Amino acid sequence: MDILLQQIINGLTTGSVYAVVALGYTMVYGVIQLINFAHGEVVMIGAMVAFAVIAALAGSALPPAVILLAGVLAAVPACMLLGYGLERIAYRPLRHAPRLAPLITAIGMSIILQHLALLIWGRNPIAFPQLIDNPSFAIGGAAISGVQITIILLSMVMMAGLSWFVYRTRFGIAIRATAENVHIAGLMGVNADRVIAATFVIGAALGAMAGVMVGTYYGIAHYTMGFILGLKAFSAAVLGGIGNIPGAMVGGLLLGLVEALGTGYIGEYTDLCRWPGAADGGWMGERCADGAHFVLFGSNYQDVFAFLMLILVLVLRPSGLLGERVSERA
Amino acid sequence: MTGAWSTKEKIGLACVALALIALPFVLAMAGTAWVRITNFAVLFILLSLGLNIVVGFAGLLDLGYVAFFAVGAYVYALLASPHFGLHLPFWLILPIGAAVAGLAGAVLGAPTLRLRGDYLAIVTLGFGEIVRIFMNNLSAPVNITNGPKGINLIDPFRIGDFSFSANSGALSGPIKYYYFLLLVLLAVIVINRRLQDSRIGRAWVAIREDEIAAKAAGINTRNIKLLAFAMGASFGGIAGGMFAAIQGFVSPESFILNESIMILAMVVLGGMGNIWGVIAGAVLLSFMPELLRYTVEPAQKALFGRMLVDPEVLRMLIFGLALVLTMRFRPAGLWPETRHRRELDADRK
Amino acid sequence: MTDVLLEARNIGKKFGGVQALKDVSLTIRRGEIYGLIGPNGAGKTTLFNVFTGLYPRDGGEVLFTGQPLALESPHTVAAAGIARTFQNIRLFGNMTARENVMVGRHVRTKAGVFGAILRSPAERAEEAAIRRRADELLHYVGIADRADNLARNLSYGDQRRLEIARALATEPQLLALDEPAAGMNATETVGLRQLIDGLRKDGLTVLLIEHDVKLVMGLCDRVAVLEYGEKIAEDVPEAVKNNPKVIEAYLGTSAH
Numbered sequence: 022m023d024i025l026l027q028q029i030i031n032g033l034t035t036g037s038v039y040a041v042v043a044l045g046y047t048m049v050y051g052v053i054q055l056i057n058f059a060h061g062e063v064v065m066i067g068a069m070v071a072f073a074v075i076a077a078l079a080g081s082a083l084p085p086a087v088i089l090l091a092g093v094l095a096a097v098p099a100c101m102l103l104g105y106g107l108e109r110i111a112y113r114p115l116r117h118a119p120r121l122a123p124l125i126t127a128i129g130m131s132i133i134l135q136h137l138a139l140l141i142w143g144r145n146p147i148a149f150p151q152l153i154d155n156p157s158f159a160i161g162g163a164a165i166s167g168v169q170i171t172i173i174l175l176s177m178v179m180m181a182g183l184s185w186f187v188y189r190t191r192f193g194i195a196i197r198a199t200a201e202n203v204h205i206a207g208l209m210g211v212n213a214d215r216v217i218a219a220t221f222v223i224g225a226a227l228g229a230m231a232g233v234m235v236g237t238y239y240g241i242a243h244y245t246m247g248f249i250l251g252l253k254a255f256s257a258a259v260l261g262g263i264g265n266i267p268g269a270m271v272g273g274l275l276l277g278l279v280e281a282l283g284t285g286y287i288g289e290y291t292d293l294c295r296w297p298g299a300a301d302g303g304w305m306g307e308r309c310a311d312g313a314h315f316v317l318f319g320s321n322y323q324d325v326f327a328f329l330m331l332i333l334v335l336v337l338r339p340s341g342l343l344g345e346r347v348s349e350r351a
Numbered sequence: 352m353t354g355a356w357s358t359k360e361k362i363g364l365a366c367v368a369l370a371l372i373a374l375p376f377v378l379a380m381a382g383t384a385w386v387r388i389t390n391f392a393v394l395f396i397l398l399s400l401g402l403n404i405v406v407g408f409a410g411l412l413d414l415g416y417v418a419f420f421a422v423g424a425y426v427y428a429l430l431a432s433p434h435f436g437l438h439l440p441f442w443l444i445l446p447i448g449a450a451v452a453g454l455a456g457a458v459l460g461a462p463t464l465r466l467r468g469d470y471l472a473i474v475t476l477g478f479g480e481i482v483r484i485f486m487n488n489l490s491a492p493v494n495i496t497n498g499p500k501g502i503n504l505i506d507p508f509r510i511g512d513f514s515f516s517a518n519s520g521a522l523s524g525p526i527k528y529y530y531f532l533l534l535v536l537l538a539v540i541v542i543n544r545r546l547q548d549s550r551i552g553r554a555w556v557a558i559r560e561d562e563i564a565a566k567a568a569g570i571n572t573r574n575i576k577l578l579a580f581a582m583g584a585s586f587g588g589i590a591g592g593m594f595a596a597i598q599g600f601v602s603p604e605s606f607i608l609n610e611s612i613m614i615l616a617m618v619v620l621g622g623m624g625n626i627w628g629v630i631a632g633a634v635l636l637s638f639m640p641e642l643l644r645y646t647v648e649p650a651q652k653a654l655f656g657r658m659l660v661d662p663e664v665l666r667m668l669i670f671g672l673a674l675v676l677t678m679r680f681r682p683a684g685l686w687p688e689t690r691h692r693r694e695l696d697a698d699r700k
Numbered sequence: 701m702t703d704v705l706l707e708a709r710n711i712g713k714k715f716g717g718v719q720a721l722k723d724v725s726l727t728i729r730r731g732e733i734y735g736l737i738g739p740n741g742a743g744k745t746t747l748f749n750v751f752t753g754l755y756p757r758d759g760g761e762v763l764f765t766g767q768p769l770a771l772e773s774p775h776t777v778a779a780a781g782i783a784r785t786f787q788n789i790r791l792f793g794n795m796t797a798r799e800n801v802m803v804g805r806h807v808r809t810k811a812g813v814f815g816a817i818l819r820s821p822a823e824r825a826e827e828a829a830i831r832r833r834a835d836e837l838l839h840y841v842g843i844a845d846r847a848d849n850l851a852r853n854l855s856y857g858d859q860r861r862l863e864i865a866r867a868l869a870t871e872p873q874l875l876a877l878d879e880p881a882a883g884m885n886a887t888e889t890v891g892l893r894q895l896i897d898g899l900r901k902d903g904l905t906v907l908l909i910e911h912d913v914k915l916v917m918g919l920c921d922r923v924a925v926l927e928y929g930e931k932i933a934e935d936v937p938e939a940v941k942n943n944p945k946v947i948e949a950y951l952g953t954s955a956h
Contacts, residue, residue, distance in 0.1 A: 054467075054469075055469075056469045056472065056473055058472075058476075111675060111679075114679055115678060115679065118678070118682060119410075119682070120467075120468060120469075121406075121410060121412055121468070121623075122678045122682055123678075124412050124468075124469060124472055125412065125615070125619055125674050125677075125678050126674065126675050126678045126679070128414060128472075128612065128615070128674060129616075129670075129671045129672070129673070129674030129675035129678070130671065130675060131671075132609075132612055132667055132668075132670060132671035132674070133668060133671035133672060133675065135667075136664050136667045136668045136671065137668070139664055140660060140664055140668075248608070249480065252473070252476065252477055252480065255473055256473075256477070259470075259473075293492075308492075314492075315492045316491070316492055317492065318488075319488075319491075321484075321487075321488050322484065322488065324480065324481075324484055325481055325484055327477075328477040328478070328480070328481050331473070331474065331477060332462055332474065335462045335463055335466060335470060335474070336462040339465075339466050339470075542817050545816050545817055545819060546813070546816050546817065549811060549815075549816030549823070549827070550805075550806060550809055550810075550811045550816065550826075550827070550830070551811070551812065551813055551816055552816070553795070553799060553802055553803050553806070554803065554806055556792065556794070556795055556799075557792050557795070557803045557806075560791075560792035560793055560794055560795060561790050561791070561792055561793075563754070563774075563786075563790060564786065564790035564791065564792065565792075565803070566753075566754075566773065566774035566775050566778075567752060567754070567774045567778065567783075567784055567786070567790075568778065568783075568803050568804050568806065568807070568866055568867075568869075568870065569774075569775050569778030569779055569783075569804070569806050569807025569808075569870050570775055570803070570806050570807070571773075571775045572775070578813065582813065688794070
């Protein structure tokens with residue numbers, strides 16, 4: 022099997038999901054400079070709602086495609102409503118409060134949503150029922166599954182759709198104008214409240230789709246899945262340049278690739294026995310006798326890569342790959 | 352703030368002191384478990400006071416504070432347990448733990464300090480997770496942390512032949528720790544108060560209020576923020592060391608995100624920046640789980656015949672709500688900073 | 701009289717493609733009040749922010765007391781002896797007036813964490829001195845009775861005064877005031893004028909950006925005029941007032 026190609030395929034799959042989630046962070050950050058910590062939980066709720074519906078209908082006589090669609094059609098509006106509610110109830114009243122206030126509220130909302138999900142759906146993960154089989158295709162020594170193809174294509178379509186919306190429609194212009202300068206946009210007749218609410222709603226809709234996709238990919242939905250996913254997607258947004266929509270897409274894909282390749286190769290490269298000269302003798306030689314391994318960091322460090330990328334970007338290029346400067350403005 | 356205490360205050364203070372000294376014996380009558388619960392409450396007060404330096408004084412949002420607690424706990428566990436066969440005395444390990452945690456704080460804060468405060472929030476959030484990943488996985492190829500199983504048989508505090516874990520007469524182990532914790536708490540309160548009314552403390556608050564104005568007024572904001580971060584982290588490290596010794600056992604499970612959120616909720620609910628408010632918030636929230644256990648569980652069983660809402664879930668929901676509602680309706684907390692009260696005095700003059 | 705305190709040489713500053721400052725040179729002499737005026741967007745505040753280390757400059761250099769001024773950060777500038785106020789007042793709202801001024805002493809004092817925790821005699825003496833100096837300065841700017849009030853609850857005029865007191869606490873050789881009269885009523889402006897006059901009498905050098913041309917002309921020893929990021933005049937007020945380029949800049953050509 023071609024590990025490199027396989028990890029690239031896997032990386033593109035998770036990267037697509039990161040990109041779609043990152044869009045939710047970056048759009049909100051663009052207009053109100055808030056890290057919406059609760060966004061990861063919105064994604065989780067999307068997955069939970071969809072899976073609950075799908076699991077409930079799985080025994081029925083409906084065709085699998087209809088069941089899947091029903092799940093998505095339940096999750097997306099539910100999350101849009103949730104996104105709207107978050108903005109309206111939690112963040113809007115704090116728009117002129119000191120910076121710390123909305124951040125603390127965001128983390129509070131995130132905890133609330135996570136534990137509400139726990140109350141509703143319980144501690145155990147919801148498994149994705151076997152509705153349709155997931156065919157696997159061989160390409161150049163690697164395998165790509167039907168689910169992976171669907172995730173990648175669907176993400177591309179959503180990102181293209183969002184780009185069209187933001188760059189080609191009147192409302193998209195209003196969003197960009199608000200992101201540029203909320204006061205001036207207001208003077209030009211843009212209804213900032215509507216724009217801000219819209220970014221939450223759109224981000225949540227994308228998040229719901231991402232939740233369904235990632236849940237389907239791993240086969241389960243769980244109340245804790247939003248946290249680490251959100252953290253990674255945020256890192257992706259920073260990597261691309263927070264507030265920058267194409268940046269979130271590039272950042273997401275890149276992060277997915279780095280993570281997949283990193284996880285695929287870290288064990289091999291931190292295996293001291295494979296280092297030249299290491300196995301020659303002494304303490305290390307003993308450890309490496311008979312082709313044994315001495316792996317410092319294995320694939321269980323997968324979740325570390327996103328964080329390392331985040332730190333690296335903040336140190337080397339805080340504006341991200343495609344972004345403007347983000348340092349404290351005068 | 353300044354000046355000597357009035358007679359009335361002295362009497363009040365003496366009463367509080369007596370009550371605190373008598374407290375463990377009263378609690379012990381209800382069961383030693385209550386003394387243990389109180390000890391953990393004091394640990395959480397210590398943690399909130401540490402976080403208060405970062406969040407309350409300097410206005411930097413740290414969402415992974417429990418990581419420094421973890422660092423302190425593991426430093427103690429590794430240096431005083433059969434795991435490595437090291438048994439250093441506690442008075443040596445606690446400062447080491449504080450230093451390591453403080454260093455971790457500074458290293459972590461450094462890349463974000465010239466950026467907007469939100470980045471610090473997300474980096475600390477991530478760091479909390481990373482520390483847990485390392486604690487879970489650093490058991491191979493060389494066993495450092497013993498992985499998810501954690502480290503057992505950690506030494507209690509010992510001075511000569513006097514061990515804090517054994518019972519000696521009327522003084523049970525937990526009661527001895529209680530007095531030790533009380534002493535540490537007293538020291539930490541004094542340190543906090545002195546810092547607050549010092550050149551450094553003013554610089555922290557100035558940065559919180561307006562970073563650009565603080566710079567223009569001549570404050571090297573980067574260093575001062577780093578200092579806040581390192582100080583707060585080192586307090587967490589000390590608390591962690593004591594936690595390891597009292598508990599006798601550490602594992603990654605004790606240092607999850609929810610713990611960070613709980614400490615943050617204590618600081619926010621009590622009143623960011625106000626030492627007494629933070630203490631009150633910590634007392635309130637650290638006894639709440641017990642309160643819930645004795646009220647919500649029986650109430651649910653009586654009403655519905657079974658448990659609908661797990662108290663643990665309810666507890667987290669309350670923490671989340673505490674954060675959101677405080678920010679919305681009482682951003683200065685239930686017990687706001689004393690400056691506001693001082694001003695009321697000024698107006699009355 | 702010819703003792704030069706600050707000399708700026710060919711200062712340039714770009715924002716994206718916009719040249720906000722172009723080769724601006726000027727000299728401020730010790731003990732004078734130096735006015736900087738110009739139409740909106742002429743680059744006054746930008747120049748100010750470059751002098752005080754808030755913005756990095758794109759060219760040129762600044763000599764302060766004959767030495768090149770380290771402009772990399774506002775706090776080094778404050779340490780070198782330039783203090784400033786802001787056009788839209790920036791106080792520490794939830795600190796008292798006295799504490800605001802005490803913060804200004806930060807750069808001239810040195811107690812650290814351990815001094816504060818141990819309350820060493822040196823730290824205590826320093827703290828008392830900081831407090832004493834803060835009270836003196838509050839008295840000097842005329843708001844001694846507001847010392848215990850939170851800064852955000854002070855009247856607008858008092859906030860301006862407090863900001864000046866905080867700047868003075870850093871022991872500046874040059875005090876840079878960014879539109880101190882903005883938003884003030886007539887009585888407050890008169891009071892401010894007396895305050896600035898007093899500063900000069902006490903030997904301080906003042907750089908004054910102001911919209912209120914009357915105030916500038918009445919108060920300043922010399923005035924520079926900026927237009928589109930370039931200095932178009934620098935002279936005593938009388939001469940500047942009659943400078944045709946200045947008149948054109950302010951009244952505009954017939955096209956406008």
